[in-house]
């Protein structure tokens with residue numbers, strides 16, 4: 001299992017570094033159809049490029065510690081020059097091309113995390129790297145290439161509402177089914193870290 005480069009943990013200010021070894025590992029384990037933990041939900045990512053980046057520091061979001069984030073390589077808005085500045089780093093770290101997605105991993109979490117938690121966090125971020133669907137729920141292709149997009153969570157609901165009204169939405173019924181069957185890989189340990197999207201990991 002990979003570990004963050006130790007030198008970035010000593011940085012007094014935020015330092016970012018490409019994590020190509022993690023990218024190769026994640027692709028060979030989860031995305032490659034022959035990978036040991038291959039997941040067909042990530043099939044479209046065989047046609048995407050993903051840049052993994054280490055961050056020396058965790059991020060804070062609404063008072064929570066964020067362990068990892070996912071975003072598109074292509075940036076938008078944010079004031080004159082900001083998009084170009086951010087993208088220029090991605091071009092540099094990704095061999096002169098803009099990656100489809102960028103997954104940032106916060107080193108302090110990964111130093112401590114057990115292998116199962118690492119896998120669950122990385123797969124959480126891979127799930128955010130989605131393929132756009134049409135209104136019939138069919139994946140969209142343009143000239144044979146998936147149309148890539150950021151994907152939100154499958155389930156967003158208040159526990160109190162489920163308690164009072166039950167699992168009515170199809171996604172809740174799917175979740176109920178998943179909760180009622182044992183984990184396919186292994187139970188991730190309970191941790192108090194979050195994805196950049198705000199989800200507990």
Ligand SMILES: [Zn+2]
Pocket residue numbers: 124128195196197198199
């Ligand atoms: Zn998330």
